[in-house]
Structure formats: structure tokens, C-alpha cells
Amino acid sequence: MSTITESILPKVIKKRPSDSHKGNYGRILLIGGSENYGGAIIMAAEGALNSGVGLISVATHAVNLDALHARDPEIMFVDWHDRNLVKLIPQMDVIVCGPGLGVGSVAHTIMTILTQSISAKQTLILDANALTFIGQEPELIPQTAGLVVITPHQMEWQRLSQIRIPYQTDSANVDALKRIFPTQNAILVLKSNHTHVYSKSEPAFVNPIGNPGMATGGMGDTLAGIIGGFTAQFGGNLNSVLAAVYIHSLAGDQLAKNNYVVRPTEISALLPKLMRHYAN
Numbered sequence: 089m090s091t092i093t094e095s096i097l098p099k100v101i102k103k104r105p106s107d108s109h110k111g112n113y114g115r116i117l118l119i120g121g122s123e124n125y126g127g128a129i130i131m132a133a134e135g136a137l138n139s140g141v142g143l144i145s146v147a148t149h150a151v152n153l154d155a156l157h158a159r160d161p162e163i164m165f166v167d168w169h170d171r172n173l174v175k176l177i178p179q180m181d182v183i184v185c186g187p188g189l190g191v192g193s194v195a196h197t198i199m200t201i202l203t204q205s206i207s208a209k210q211t212l213i214l215d216a217n218a219l220t221f222i223g224q225e226p227e228l229i230p231q232t233a234g235l236v237v238i239t240p241h242q243m244e245w246q247r248l249s250q251i252r253i254p255y256q257t258d259s260a261n262v263d264a265l266k267r268i269f270p271t272q273n274a275i276l277v278l279k280s281n282h283t284h285v286y287s288k289s290e291p292a293f294v295n296p297i298g299n300p301g302m303a304t305g306g307m308g309d310t311l312a313g314i315i316g317g318f319t320a321q322f323g324g325n326l327n328s329v330l331a332a333v334y335i336h337s338l339a340g341d342q343l344a345k346n347n348y349v350v351r352p353t354e355i356s357a358l359l360p361k362l363m364r365h366y367a368n
């Protein structure tokens with residue numbers, strides 16, 4: 089077991105060259121936000137936006153449009169019923185699917201489209217209800233992504249892996265990751281008060297920081313967006329994921345110094361400052 093340290097941040101976060109434009113910092117699509125869970129996809133999108141992705145689109149239920157644009161006019165909106173979603177997916181570097189997705193029929197259709205259209209050049213991050221779908225229907229497990237990152241909390245991992253929470257040991261977790269994704273490049277971010285990160289070839293990593301002030305709905309949605317932001321800009325690889333996990337908790341710890349509770353949106357708001365500090 090290795091511990092993620094602060095040194096991962098300057099290793100991953102790069103100073104921006106003057107001669108660059110938004111097209112150099114990645115294109116990301118976030119999919120989720122049913123009628124009742126619009127906040128989840130907005131929080132995920134803010135995690136991506138504030139970690140610096142060049143171009144961000146959100147595919148969600150139309151009821152979420154005003155709230156999304158009132159908070160974040162930088163983000164493009166796509167109605168998740170729109171057939172053009174099929175054409176949009178191949179244009180992306182990274183796709184985050186799941187926050188507030190729900191388990192309705194549109195969500196199911198979207199999962200099917202995604203599984204069929206994802207390519208080896210892309211990173212796919214699956215969170216929340218997207219994990220429910222792949223647990224119930226193995227045909228929805230993406231086969232062709234360049235990298236798949238799954239971000240369950242312990243109960244979501246129990247549902248997907250069939251490993252009950254007390255039995256979620258490192259070796260059982262890696263075995264399950266290999267069983268679920270036998271041929272894919274896959275990373276498991278198993279969230280808890282000390283999140284563990286597993287890949288199929290490296291030793292497990294533990295995140296030593298974070299605090300219980302972060303136990304607020306939307307905290308994981310925000311992390312999924314930050315992982316999307318880091319992989320879109322800094323590459324679809326383990327180090328980008330480790331840096332995203334670490335900076336999410338680092339922001340949480342800085343906020344908890346003077347606050348009893350940490351709001352997920354405040355974590356996102358702190359990212360540009362932290363990234364400026366650690367950029368190398």
C-alpha cells in the first residue's frame with residue numbers, strides 16, 4: 089500500500105504555456121442530473137470547470153438548464169433527449185457519466201449509447217447510477233475506452249462487486265476490478281474517509297487526508313468532475329487520478345480549518361488557487 093503525497097500535485101499540474109488556447113486543455117462531457125438530482129451534475133461540472141478544462145458540456149434533463157447557466161455560463165448545455173448526443177460523444181476527450189443520472193429509461197438509453205460509442209482515445213469516468221447500471225447489466229460495461237475510472241462509495245462498490253463492506257480488502261478489490269474489467273485499462277477510486285485507489289498493475293494507494301466536514305451530499309459528484317478535469321488536461325492516467333483525489337481532500341482540509349462543514353461547491357471554488365500554487 090502506498091500513500092498519496094503532496095508531491096503528486098506538481099508532478100501532474102503543469103504551468104500553462106502562453107502560446108495555448110482552450111482547445112489545448114481538453115474537451116469534457118458530463119452526463120447526469122435527472123429532474124430531482126440536477127445539483128449532482130452541476131456540482132460535477134463545477135469540479136471540472138474550476139480544475140481548468142478548456143471546453144465543458146453537460147448533457148442533462150432540460151429542467152436543469154436555467155440553474156446550470158445561472159451558476160456557470162461557461163458551460164454548454166445539451167438536452168439529454170437530444171439525438172445529437174451520439175455525435176457529441178466522439179468529439180470528447182473525457183466523459184463523466186452518473187452523478188444524479190437516476191435509473192430511468194433515458195438514463196438506460198444514454199448508458200447504451202455511451203457503451204457503443206466510446207473509443208480508445210477517450211477516458212470514461214463512471215460514478216453513482218452509472219455504476220448501478222453496469223452492476224445490473226454487464227453488457228453496459230464499456231469495452232473500448234482508453235481508460236475507465238470508476239468512483240463508487242463503499243455501498244456502490246458492494247453492489248457492483250458483490251463484496252460486502254467489511255470484506256473490501258485490497259486484494260479482494262483488485263481481484264474484483266480485474267474480474268469486472270478483464271481487458272480494459274481500469275482504475276477504481278473506492279471512496280471513504282480514506283479513499284483507496286486501485287489499478288490493475290500498480291500497488292494500491294491510500295489518500296491520507298480529508299475530514300468529516302466533507303461528509304456532505306455532492307462531495308463525490310464534485311470529485312468525479314475534478315477527476316474528469318485532471319484527466320482531460322493532464323492525461324488519462326493513474327497520476328492524474330491520484331492528484332485529483334488528493335487536491336479534493338486538500339481543499340476540504342483547508343476549508344475545514346475555519347469551518348465546521350465543507351460545501352462541495354466551496355471545494356471547487358478553491359481549486360484555481362491551489363492549482364496555481366502547485367503548478368510546475
Ligand SMILES: NC(=O)C1=CN([C@@H]2O[C@H](COP(=O)(O)OP(=O)(O)OC[C@H]3O[C@@H](n4cnc5c(N)ncnc54)[C@H](OP(=O)(O)O)[C@@H]3O)[C@@H](O)[C@H]2O)[C@@H](O)CC1
Nearest residue numbers: 125126127128187188189190216217241242243280305306
Ligand atoms: N444534490 C444532488 O442532486 C445530489 C444527488 N445525489 C445523487 O443521488 C443518487 C443516490 O446516491 P447516494 O450515494 O445518495 O445513494 P446510494 O447509492 O443508495 O448510497 C447511499 C447508501 O449507501 C450507504 N453507504 C455505505 N457506505 C457509504 C459510504 N462510504 N458513503 C456513502 N454511503 C455509504 C449509505 O448508508 P447509511 O447512510 O444508511 O449509513 C446508504 O444506505 C445518485 O444519483 C447521486 O449522484 C447525491 O450525489 C447527493 C447530492
Ligand SMILES: Nc1ncnc2c1ncn2[C@@H]1O[C@H](COP(=O)(O)OP(=O)(O)O)[C@@H](O)[C@H]1O
Nearest residue numbers: 241279280281298299300303305306307308309
Ligand atoms: N469522513 C470523511 N472524511 C473524508 N472524506 C470524506 C468523509 N466522508 C465523505 N468523504 C468524501 O466525500 C465524498 C463522498 O462521495 P459520495 O458518497 O459519492 O458523495 P455524493 O454522491 O453525495 O456526491 C468522497 O470523496 C469521500 O471520500
Ligand SMILES: [Mg+2]
Nearest residue numbers: 216241308309
Ligand atoms: Mg456519489
